[in-house]
Structures are given as structure tokens and as C-alpha cells.
Amino acid sequence: MGFMASFERVMEKALVPVAAKLNSQRHIVAIRDAFILAFPITLAGSLIVLLNFAVLAPDGFIAKMLFLNKLFPNLADFQQVFAPVLNGSTSILSIFIVFLIARNIAIAMKADDLLCGLTALSTFFIVYPAYTVVDGANFLSTQWVGAQGLFVAMIIGLLVGEIFSRLSKSKRLQITMPASVPPAIARTFKVLFPIVIITVLFSVGNAIILAIYPNGIHELIYAMIQTPLKNLGTNIFSLIILAIVSNLLWVFGIHGPNTVAAIREGMFAEAGLENLNYVAAHGSAWGAPYPVTWAINDAFANYGGSGMTLGLIIAIFIASRRKEYRDIGKLSIAPGIFNINEPIIFGLPVVLNPILIFPFILVPAINILIGYIAITTKLIPPIAYAVPWTTPGPLIAFFGTGGNWMALVIGFVCLAVSTLVYLPFVLASNKAAAIQESTGTSNNDLPA
């Protein structure tokens, strides 16, 4: 127990301040919240693409299950209707992100968030590659409004967010209208100078960058930042390490996924989106460009929530005779099916529990490896469809691969493995609690 206590102290000193910073630093929070807000649109697009290929296509897994092609022979013709859906979500994700990041920064700094977001949007297109003229008509390239443009969107969102918020606070730059002027007009004039300054600033900056690097800022950022980060992310080691860090944070009562969200999006967002674009174009997840994405964690290592706590709950029901464990188990199973685990994490608790922290971190890592091996040995295709994270675990693997039954099986295998690994730790935990009771000590004094 001495080792455990000093390990905890070291972690508290080292990890907790970092986590605190990551959870409250306004730029990181702005990025994280922007992706959270944009996700429903990506999700809707993904589900409709899934619908397109699972229900409307003659060989879709739902169509086959329900014999839809016998009942409605012309369903495939309607696929055209839904084909453009991703044009409104993943293909223009950078547009949503640049607006949302700037708006979030403005909210944090108590500036006009709507106008700040609009200014960032405007700036985004000011520095965008010039129109291509074909037969007298202007065309905008789609290359940098989607997944590939994410980092430029993040940088512009942050810069405009900061500059606008600071400038708009300066009294000298505010044009104050007389009280008789309608509020909407007064509001726009109030920030007119900051907007003009930002426009000029970024136009000049863009010109300078184009002079030094004629391929333009998007190519530059993509080559120097986004691609290395993406390569760093889409390999199995980064995935496991990030999952371990996220779960380690939970052990200290800190919301792990939230804390690592900004880093996680930076490393995995583009890969996930490219996979989604791939299935939209090809109708099948087989051959998707990025086998390793964060989706492996959600599909195989997150049942019940972080730490694969559904395995813990099942292990408790199998092995634990202790009333308080079974009570928490009963309380946690309903939210656990939908991957919400605060009840069991704080109720058992798993937080700062010296016995349970081992399986909590170990089990997801094992499950990620199982999923990874299944994908790289081509047993199942990569996870390409975005699915809500509250979907019951094995179904994420099932729908994420576009209806692959083997993926569902692998999901249940992971659940079984996790239960088996949790079992000895649950037994040990019960024994430890029994010993404490008989010797009259208590381990219930946890830091506030």
C-alpha cells in the first residue's frame, strides 16, 4: 500500500495540474467544444450514408435481412437522393469548425460571439486558394473546406477569436452610436474597426505567405502540421497510449476523454472523415484508407464507457457477494449499456481504487489490440461509419463497419475477455474490503 500511496501522490502532482490546464485552457476548450458541437452534423451525415448503403442498396445488410429488394425492387434508384448528404457535413467540416472555434473563444472572453464567428468565416475564405475560372465561371476548390483543411480552420479560428475578442474590448476602437440607433446596428458598428483590422491583417499575412511559399498556406500547414500529426495518430501505438492516458485520468476522477479531446481530434479527425468519405463513395468499408483510427476504441474498448466498465459490471454480478458492489452494479447497468459510467466510476468507486485501476487501464488496451488485429488481418473491415458514442458497444462495431456480422462477434469476444480480466480483480477487491472490515480500517476518505 505504501507504493500505491506514493504512486498516487506522484500522479496527483504531475498529472492533475496538466489535466486541470487541459480542461480549462480556453484555446484547447474552444477546439474541443467546436468538435463536440459539429459532431451531430457529421453523425447525421454518417447515419444517412449508412442508411443509403444498408437499406437502399440491394446488398445492404438491412435490405438483405428484411428482403427489401423483393418488396421494393426500385429502392436502389433512391440512393441518388441521399448521395449528396456528405456535401453538407464532412465535406465542409472546416467551415463549421472555424466558425465554432472563434465563437467559443469569444464566449470565453465575453465578446460578441456571433460576429466573431462570422469574422472568422470571412477570414477563412480570404486566405482560401483563389477561384479557378473555367469558361467564365468561378469555381472554389473543395480540397480545403473539409477534413484536409481542419488545421488551417483551427488556426484561423483561434487567431481571429483572440484578436477579435481583444480588439473589440478596446474602447478606442469602438464606434459608439447614439442611444436612438437600433441595437442591431449599434452592435455592428461597435465591432466594425476590429473586423476591418482583422481583414487587413490576414490579407497582408496571406500575401506574405504566398510570396514565400507559393503553394499557399493550406499546403504549408497540411505538410508541416496536419500530416505529421495524422501519421502520428493513425498508428496503433498512439492509439493505445492515448487510450491509456485518457483512462488514467479517470482513475484520478478527471474526465479523461474530455481532457484529451483536442489532441485526439487533431490526430484522428481527418482519418476518420476520410474513411467516411470512402464509404460514401464506395458503398463498403473494405479498403478504407485508415484502418487505425480512434473508432477502434469506441467500437471495441469502450463498452459501458471508459475502462470497458460493462465487463466490470458483469464481473461483479458473476463474482461479487458484497451487497454494496451488487447495488452499484444494479444502479450502473442501465446507463452502462449506453456507455455512461459515472455511476460506477464514482459509486464503487473506481476512482483512486488501487486494485481496480489495473484492469481499468489494461482491459481497454487489450481490447484495442484485439480490434486492431481483427482489422489488420482483414477479418473485418476498418470502422468507417460514425456512430453515436452512446450506442451499445457491440453495435458500434456492427454499424461502424456497415453491418459486418464478424465485427459484432469480435465485439462480444472483447466483452467476454474484459469480463474475464476483471473477475480476479473484483474478487481481490472484495477480499480487500472484507479484510478492512474485519480489521476496522476504512478506505473511504478520498481527496475532495
Place this chain on the structure above:
Amino acid sequence: MKKILLVCAAGMSTSLLVNKMNDAAKDMGIGIDIVALPISECSKAAEEVDVVLLGPQVRYQKAQVDAIVDGRVPVEVIEMRAYGTMNGSAILDRALELIDQNQ
């Protein structure tokens, strides 16, 4: 009608707690209005409530919430065990206590 804001990461686990707290309030025979929101969306609601409670897993974002609330009402992190066991009545009692202290 006392108004309470619960804040967590995605609004999921706190919405479970809302039901428990509403049940507890009914048992106590008092009327309360509880809303559960993620941190990223709580700034509007924070202006209209009498107390703000944070889930323990987002206690490191208390500074962010304090800045939004600006001292107008009490902001407190819910005790871990009470949150984990979804102890609606204990948390409700604490919320009402904080509101009274602030009046």
C-alpha cells in the same frame, strides 16, 4: 421555484441525476426546476438559476464555470460518492442549503 443547474461533460450522467433529484423533491413536497447541461452550453442557463453544481469529473473546469457565473450564485462540485450512487436527495439537500446560504 428554485432553479438548479447541473453541469457535466456531455449532459448524460447528470440527466440521470436530474430524475433522481426531481423524485426527491416530490417526496419533500417542494417545487424545483433542474436542468442538466454540458459545460460548452451552460452559459445561458447559468444566468437564470439559483445554484450551479458540477459533476466531480469536470471539477477541473470549475474555473471556467466560475468565470461564467461571476459570483452571482454558488458554484460547487458534487461530492463523488453521492454522485456515483446518484443520491438525489442528498445532492438536493446540499443544493437547497447552498441557495439558502446565498440569500
